[in-house]
Amino acid sequence: MGTTLLNRVISGKPTHERARLYFEYGCKNGVCPILFDLKGLNLKKRQVTGYVWKPSTQQYIRTVCPLPHVVHKRELISSPKLTALSRLLGKRLFNPLINRNKLMIHRLLRQNPRIQPYLPDTRGISAPAHVFQLIQRYPTVFIKPVIGSLGRNVSKIQAVGNKHYIFYPYKGKARSLSEFQLKQELAKHRLTNNHFLIQQGIPLAKYHGSPFDLRVSVQKGKGGRWQISGEVVKVAQHKGILTNLSQNGKAIPAPTVLSHAFPNRNPQDILQKVRRLAIEVCRTLEKTYPAFADAGLDIGLDHKGHPWLIEVNFRDLRYSFHSAGEYRMFKNTYFNPMRYAKFLLSSKSG
Ligand SMILES: Nc1ncnc2c1ncn2[C@@H]1O[C@H](COP(=O)(O)OP(=O)(O)O)[C@@H](O)[C@H]1O
Numbered sequence: 001m002g003t004t005l006l007n008r009v010i011s012g013k014p015t016h017e018r019a020r021l022y023f024e025y026g027c028k029n030g031v032c033p034i035l036f037d038l039k040g041l042n043l044k045k046r047q048v049t050g051y052v053w054k055p056s057t058q059q060y061i062r063t064v065c066p067l068p069h070v071v072h073k074r075e076l077i078s079s080p081k082l083t084a085l086s087r088l089l090g091k092r093l094f095n096p097l098i099n100r101n102k103l104m105i106h107r108l109l110r111q112n113p114r115i116q117p118y119l120p121d122t123r124g125i126s127a128p129a130h131v132f133q134l135i136q137r138y139p140t141v142f143i144k145p146v147i148g149s150l151g152r153n154v155s156k157i158q159a160v161g162n163k164h165y166i167f168y169p170y171k172g173k174a175r176s177l178s179e180f181q182l183k184q185e186l187a188k189h190r191l192t193n194n195h196f197l198i199q200q201g202i203p204l205a206k207y208h209g210s211p212f213d214l215r216v217s218v219q220k221g222k223g224g225r226w227q228i229s230g231e232v233v234k235v236a237q238h239k240g241i242l243t244n245l246s247q248n249g250k251a252i253p254a255p256t257v258l259s260h261a262f263p264n265r266n267p268q269d270i271l272q273k274v275r276r277l278a279i280e281v282c283r284t285l286e287k288t289y290p291a292f293a294d295a296g297l298d299i300g301l302d303h304k305g306h307p308w309l310i311e312v313n314f315r316d317l318r319y320s321f322h323s324a325g326e327y328r329m330f331k332n333t334y335f336n337p338m339r340y341a342k343f344l345l346s347s348k349s350g
């Protein structure tokens with residue numbers, strides 16, 4: 001994990017990562033984990049300096065041990081050291097280094113015809129014309145960083161006819177703009193310089209007037225098989241367009257919201273479709289990244305209950321499950337990586 005996070009964990013400060021659960025569930029599986037950051041990794045000596053949880057004294061103990069056979073990477077930043085580790089461990093480093101460029105991931109997924117009907121039209125932006133091309137096709141579009149997270153710098157444009165638009169900037173109030181004004185706004189926020197993508201807006205189903213989507217945790221677990229560890233609904237705050245909890249979205253158990261939003265449908269039928277899509281997405285990415293084993297997918301539902309893949313997160317922070325009170329799912333998200341680690345340790349793969 002990252003150095004800042006590791007320091008917080010060992011000094012007992014609150015974090016989203018419930019690191020102690022790795023020890024609890026690891027021990028149940030016969031796996032003894034050690035927490036370490038890249039500074040603690042010594043590739044030459046093939047050893048790590050890190051921390052293990054000692055339940056008897058309820059504290060983390062600094063430990064030096066040989067390089068583990070399996071590493072669960074909870075760090076997003078790439079570095080030459082990680083590349084070297086990845087080369088050494090192969091499939092036994094999960095997740096591997098995955099390009100976080102959302103356009104690239106979209107292109108990989110688009111190659112699978114079974115996923116195509118669930119992918120919003122998504123393109124890069126290198127000129128204002130690219131924005132206007134898409135906004136002619138769809139009533140709303142989203143603009144977001146090609147590499148981004150936590151809903152940061154995500155904005156929306158809605159076409160209201162007669163070459164007028166409503167622009168919902170990342171920060172600040174929505175504004176009604178002419179085409180010329182919108183061009184100015186795109187320039188001001190530097191949205192057309194290749195660092196952003198534009199995506200067909202999905203008319204997300206609503207819960208008490210606010211749009212929602214689902215966070216689906218898909219992980220390899222027992223026997224090295226993909227499985228759904230949990231799914232939860234994230235509802236945008238009042239008048240908001242972003243469902244991220246970091247943007248004041250709220251996590252709620254999926255059946256509660258689905259039976260409200262789709263009163264004539266069985267929530268389990270909708271969830272089944274969502275789960276099937278989630279697994280298919282992971283299997284497809286696995287073809288390019290064989291060591292890929294842990295993802296948090298953002299999947300939206302339109303008014304008809306049709307699922308749309310919005311984003312693949314390669315380091316799910318998992319706290320949405322806890323936040324919704326879905327403790328069994330939350331537990332799964334820590335338990336399954338330990339089960340997968342056990343599988344890797346006992347198999348000859350990688
Ligand atoms: N195409 C879209 N249609 C509708 N809502 C979207 C769309 N893209 C993003 N959003 C909203 O914005 C949120 C953040 O977008 P996302 O692509 O997940 O980026 P981030 O990596 O910042 O979380 C989504 O969870 C969803 O609420």
Ligand SMILES: [Mg+2]
Nearest residue numbers: 150151298311
């Ligand atoms: Mg997201």
